Structures are given as structure tokens and as C-alpha cells.
Amino acid sequence: MSVIPASDSSIWIKRFWWLLAAVFIVRVGLMLLFVNGADLIGDEAYYWDWGRRPDWCYYSKPPMIGWMMGSIGWLTGNAEWGIRFAALLLGTATLVIIHRLALVLFDARTAFLAAVLVLLTLANAALNLLLTIDAPLLLCWTLGLLIFWHAAQKPACNLRWLALTLVIGFGTLSKQMMLAFPALMLVFAAFSREDRPLLRNPRMWISILLGMAFIIPVLRWNQQHAWITLEHTKHHFDTSSLGFSRWLGRTGENIGLQALIYTPVTFAALVAAMIAAVKLRRQISRPVLFLLLASAPALACFALLSLRQRINPNWPAAFFVPAFILGAAWLRGVSPFRLHPGWERWSLRIGGALVLLAHVGLVVILTTDLKAIGKLADMRGWKEAGIEAQKFLDRVPRRENTFVMALGHRYSAAEMAFYMPSHPRVYRWEPSGTVLSQYEIWPGPEERIGSDALILEPGSYASLAQNEVFTAAFEKIEFLGTIRVPLGSQALEFSVFLGRNLKNWQPVHAGGK
The missing domain is CATH 3.40.1010 (Cobalt-precorrin-4 Transmethylase; domain 1)
Structure with missing residues (x-):
């Protein structure tokens, strides 16, 4: 791991907070423009209606998004800006935790780069403008990674395991994907020699069991409603046979969408970082192993699934969080990786250009008659x-x-x-x-x-x-x-x-x- 002097570390941390403040101010302005120029998307209005009738589950999702929408409506008088501002707050908090996790695992400059790489993606821009179920999930997932790492550092601390229990629980109430988080914990404990004692630590098992127990009211609700959420989820995996050309086009579409929302060069860098970590698996540090196991296996499964069916771009989003931090470490040359200054420059340049173009384009569209065309017409x-x-x-x-x-x-x-x-x-x-x-x-x-x-x-x-x-x-x-x-x-x-x-x-x- 590269070591940065304390004074240099302080500079990079200050740069992050100044950058975050500037981005937040810009996004508040964009949010107000968005409120003035576009209506809620269908899913936002749909989840808002859920919030008026709190329950333990809904047709397609666990209850957290409905509870959040109900609280936002009560606090803001059902104002559009309240929903948009909540998305901005959740997105900002997630970015802060990503920076903190990278800082704990590596150093201040790598943490700064990880945060910038995330900022310079279309996915992050959308996350801060639209309030969907991915916003609370990514917050809980990222916070879960940070707390689990701290708990692994001090496995006898009951408070850390309790905090992790609550994060797993609230994440499970946000989206079904959070149920995969305990598996991530167990895989890391099994593959990390230093952390294998966690498998004999009752605190970790209690944290997992109690966290997953939050799903019990959701299951009870589904039992009373003919397991309708499970039936809905099964439809996501329906597929049909395709000719080779259509299959190739769909597979290319899945990869292309991921590359677009995470920006092409950065996406390639993330893949290269995971491949490099696998090749150097006998030399990598514990933090690199943690990030590799938290990202590569799941993303590989999604890649294989994409050969079978269309993948919604947001499905693997949680597993890209550790991939971005791993990618930043690879770009910065954190041991045992070698430095990749060219990759870093072009990741930032392409990502910055795409995000700038997207934001400028959104401003132009929302302030002109162009907002009446394409998908934006559905939001007006x-x-x-x-x-x-x-x-x-x-x-x-x-x-x-x-x-x-x-x-x-x-x-x-x-x-x-x-x-x-x-x-x-x-x-x-x-x-x-x-x-x-x-x-x-x-x-x-x-x-x-x-x-x-x-x-x-x-x-x-x-x-x-x-x-x-x-x-x-x-x-x-x-x-x-x-x-x-x-x-x-x-x-x-x-x-x-x-x-x-x-x-x-x-x-x-x-x-x-």
C-alpha cells in the first residue's frame, strides 16, 4: 500500500470536501431546474402513492421506498422538490461513504480518485436526480461495506456488529438485492486468512441472522398475497430463444449500457483492475481482496446472465461500488498494482466530457422546446x-x-x-x-x-x-x-x-x- 505524508493526506481530504460542496451546489441548481422543467417519472409517482398507504411490502418491492415517500410527503406537503432533494441527499451521503471506505482501505489520494470516478458517471448523475429504490439500497450497501470492514478490524466490538445488523436489515427492507450482502461477508471470511476466525465469531452470525430477520414481515405479507412479489420477480428471468444475430445484439446492448452509464474508459479500467487482482491474487493485500470478492464474483454472474437475457442496468449497481474503489487503487498503482497514469487521465477526461455533455444537454433541453421530444416528453x-x-x-x-x-x-x-x-x-x-x-x-x-x-x-x-x-x-x-x-x-x-x-x-x- 502506498503511504502518503499526513500533510499531503490532509490536502486531498480537503479537496474532496471542497469538490463535494461545489458539486452539491451545482446539483441543487440542476434539481430546481429539473423540478421546474420536468414532472415526476412514473416510478416516482407510483412509489409516492405507496407512501400514502404504509405497509410491510408492496407488489414488486419491500417497503422502504414507500415509507420514505410517505415521510417526504408528510414533511414537505407532497412537494416535488422534496422528492428530488431526498434523492440528492441520499446520493451525496453514498458518495461520502464511498470516499470514507476508500480512505480507510487505502489513502487520501486514492479515496479522492474513487469519489471523482463515481462522480463522473451518468449513473451517479441519475441517482442524484431521481428517487428510486436504488438510492436507499446503495446507501445501505456502501455503509454495510464500511461497517463490516470496521467490524472485521475489531471483531469483539458489539456496537459495530449491532450497527451492521441494522444496516443489513434496513437494506433488506429497501431491495431484495441486500440479501446477497451476508454471502459477501461469508465469502470474504472464508478466503481471507486473517479473517477466518470471523467464521467462528458468534457476533457475525448473530448480525447476519438478525439483519436478515427484517425480511420476516415482508415474507408474511407475501404469504397473505399469494407470493405476488416472488411471482413478479420471476418474470425478470423469463427468456426466449433468439437467433444468433439477435442474441449477439442483446448481449452487446447489455455490455454497452453498462459501459455508457459508467463511462467507457472507466468501465474498461474497472474490468482491467478486477482481472489484474485475480492474476495477482497471491500478492494482493487484504483490502484489495475485500474489494475483489465484493465485486468480481457477482459481476461475473451478471455477465453470464447477460448471455441468457436482457439485464436492467441497475441490477448490478451495488457491486460496482467496491469495483470503483478497486479501480481507483489500480489506477493509482497501489501495491501490488503498477501505476496507470494514462488510464487515469483518460478515465477522467472521457467521464468528465460525458457528464458535462449530459448536464449541459439537460439544461438546454429543459429550457427550450426540445423538452417536448423523446423520453422527456413522458415526464411533462x-x-x-x-x-x-x-x-x-x-x-x-x-x-x-x-x-x-x-x-x-x-x-x-x-x-x-x-x-x-x-x-x-x-x-x-x-x-x-x-x-x-x-x-x-x-x-x-x-x-x-x-x-x-x-x-x-x-x-x-x-x-x-x-x-x-x-x-x-x-x-x-x-x-x-x-x-x-x-x-x-x-x-x-x-x-x-x-x-x-x-x-x-x-x-x-x-x-x-
């Missing part, structure tokens, strides 16, 4: 549509006895629930009669028999009055008008109906019961 118009839907709701004859129902994708129900000023409880109709979202798990319109319904159907065509499900369920269906929000060459459109006096409704049950 919901606020205006929600206000218009509220006007229809306020004009119905029985306002206090009228509920809101949205057809189409679950995002329509979630966005309307968030952006209608009264934040009504929005129901969703699933034509298949099966559970495809949290809206089918919650009680449906069957609990509103005798009420009227404001029904929002995507599109500008009035077809609902001819739908047999609705004509049989309501006494009468009336077409009230349309909502149309222009988005450049596109438009966000809904047809609005009033269903009078709901007579009956067939509930949806998980498992088809």
Missing part, C-alpha cells in the same frame, strides 16, 4: 393534466361521493394521484383481471358501491361508453370531455367520463382466487 404534461382533471372532478354533481379511476398503465393512476391538487385516491382498472400492479392489491372500486366515478381513459376517443364492463357496472356512463396537454408535436390526452351509481364491481385477487 402531468401537472397540467392533473389540474384539468381536478376541474372535472370539482364540477361533478356529487363531488363528495365521487371517486377517481384511471385506465391504462399504472403510471396514469399514479401521476394523476400526485398532480391532481386534491391528491385523491385513484383506482385503476386492469382489463386482464390479474394483479399487475399495487393498484390491484389494494381494494378496488368494490368498496365504493353506490358512488359515482370520474373515469380517465388515455386517448381522445370516447369509447368507454361501449365497454361492457362499465356499462354493466354503472347505472349510466356520460362523456364529459377531453384533457389535452400539447407537448410539441405530441400531446398528453385523456377522455373523461362520469360513471353514475356504481352497482357492482368484480374485485381482483392475487393468485386469481
Whole structure:
């Protein structure tokens, strides 16, 4: 391990905090611009709706994101900026812990480089703007790595194992991926000669068992709901046979996406660092072994899985955290690696160029008419549509006895629930009669028999009055008008109906019961 004088170490630590402060200020400005120029993405609005009904689990995820959204909504009055600011705080905290972990394992300059490499990725930019389940998972995962390392240094300290228990537990309540963390601990203890006594340390086993015990309420909830989360997760691994050209294209797409979000040269450096550590496995230090075992085996499994099916770019994100620190050590020439100044320069240059281009492009798009094109168009118009839907709701004859129902994708129900000023409880109709979202798990319109319904159907065509499900369920269906929000060459459109006096409704049950 390279040794840096204390004075030099202090300089690099100060540089990190100055850099972090500057980046935070810039990102606050970008966050405010984002709030002003784009609405919540569908998943954010969906998780926010979860937060209004706290539970031990939801359709596809453990409860932490719902609990967080509920707390944010309560603290900020359901403000968009509250959700965006929470993402920024979680992303910043994760970066601080990454720097701290690299500092503990190596030295201040390597820690600074690790933090900069992470900062100069598109993945980190997105993590600090959008609040999804990956934000709390990465915070817990990174903190877990740091605390486990400290616990391994002082294995008789009960407080460190208790802290690790809580981190594993809260991480497990954030995303199922955290269940892999105890396996990482055991693998390191088995392969590190100095740490094999941990396998006989009851504190580690108690920490693992109690941390994983946090999943019990989640399992209990799933047992009561036909194991719907497991069924949903299984669909991620559905695959179909492909011809060689399509298989090659999909595999290239998986690799290309990872290289893009972690920047191409940096991604190549991370792979090279892991390969070098494997080749030098008899010479590497304990910190390098720790990072190698925390990253390479899992990433290799994802690489093999990508040969079989499409991989969502965020699935292996937690395992890239130790890979970045290992990559920084490789670039800096921490023993037994040799120095790679050329790799370091080009990693920073390419990463910096891509992130700068992405941020400048985002500013240009959000401040011009370009925000009406492409995927950003899906993040606009919901606020205006929600206000218009509220006007229809306020004009119905029985306002206090009228509920809101949205057809189409679950995002329509979630966005309307968030952006209608009264934040009504929005129901969703699933034509298949099966559970495809949290809206089918919650009680449906069957609990509103005798009420009227404001029904929002995507599109500008009035077809609902001819739908047999609705004509049989309501006494009468009336077409009230349309909502149309222009988005450049596109438009966000809904047809609005009033269903009078709901007579009956067939509930949806998980498992088809």
C-alpha cells in the first residue's frame, strides 16, 4: 500500500470536501431546474402513492421506498422538490461513504480518485436526480461495506456488529438485492486468512441472522398475497430463444449500457483492475481482496446472465461500488498494482466530457422546446393534466361521493394521484383481471358501491361508453370531455367520463382466487 505524508493526506481530504460542496451546489441548481422543467417519472409517482398507504411490502418491492415517500410527503406537503432533494441527499451521503471506505482501505489520494470516478458517471448523475429504490439500497450497501470492514478490524466490538445488523436489515427492507450482502461477508471470511476466525465469531452470525430477520414481515405479507412479489420477480428471468444475430445484439446492448452509464474508459479500467487482482491474487493485500470478492464474483454472474437475457442496468449497481474503489487503487498503482497514469487521465477526461455533455444537454433541453421530444416528453404534461382533471372532478354533481379511476398503465393512476391538487385516491382498472400492479392489491372500486366515478381513459376517443364492463357496472356512463396537454408535436390526452351509481364491481385477487 502506498503511504502518503499526513500533510499531503490532509490536502486531498480537503479537496474532496471542497469538490463535494461545489458539486452539491451545482446539483441543487440542476434539481430546481429539473423540478421546474420536468414532472415526476412514473416510478416516482407510483412509489409516492405507496407512501400514502404504509405497509410491510408492496407488489414488486419491500417497503422502504414507500415509507420514505410517505415521510417526504408528510414533511414537505407532497412537494416535488422534496422528492428530488431526498434523492440528492441520499446520493451525496453514498458518495461520502464511498470516499470514507476508500480512505480507510487505502489513502487520501486514492479515496479522492474513487469519489471523482463515481462522480463522473451518468449513473451517479441519475441517482442524484431521481428517487428510486436504488438510492436507499446503495446507501445501505456502501455503509454495510464500511461497517463490516470496521467490524472485521475489531471483531469483539458489539456496537459495530449491532450497527451492521441494522444496516443489513434496513437494506433488506429497501431491495431484495441486500440479501446477497451476508454471502459477501461469508465469502470474504472464508478466503481471507486473517479473517477466518470471523467464521467462528458468534457476533457475525448473530448480525447476519438478525439483519436478515427484517425480511420476516415482508415474507408474511407475501404469504397473505399469494407470493405476488416472488411471482413478479420471476418474470425478470423469463427468456426466449433468439437467433444468433439477435442474441449477439442483446448481449452487446447489455455490455454497452453498462459501459455508457459508467463511462467507457472507466468501465474498461474497472474490468482491467478486477482481472489484474485475480492474476495477482497471491500478492494482493487484504483490502484489495475485500474489494475483489465484493465485486468480481457477482459481476461475473451478471455477465453470464447477460448471455441468457436482457439485464436492467441497475441490477448490478451495488457491486460496482467496491469495483470503483478497486479501480481507483489500480489506477493509482497501489501495491501490488503498477501505476496507470494514462488510464487515469483518460478515465477522467472521457467521464468528465460525458457528464458535462449530459448536464449541459439537460439544461438546454429543459429550457427550450426540445423538452417536448423523446423520453422527456413522458415526464411533462402531468401537472397540467392533473389540474384539468381536478376541474372535472370539482364540477361533478356529487363531488363528495365521487371517486377517481384511471385506465391504462399504472403510471396514469399514479401521476394523476400526485398532480391532481386534491391528491385523491385513484383506482385503476386492469382489463386482464390479474394483479399487475399495487393498484390491484389494494381494494378496488368494490368498496365504493353506490358512488359515482370520474373515469380517465388515455386517448381522445370516447369509447368507454361501449365497454361492457362499465356499462354493466354503472347505472349510466356520460362523456364529459377531453384533457389535452400539447407537448410539441405530441400531446398528453385523456377522455373523461362520469360513471353514475356504481352497482357492482368484480374485485381482483392475487393468485386469481
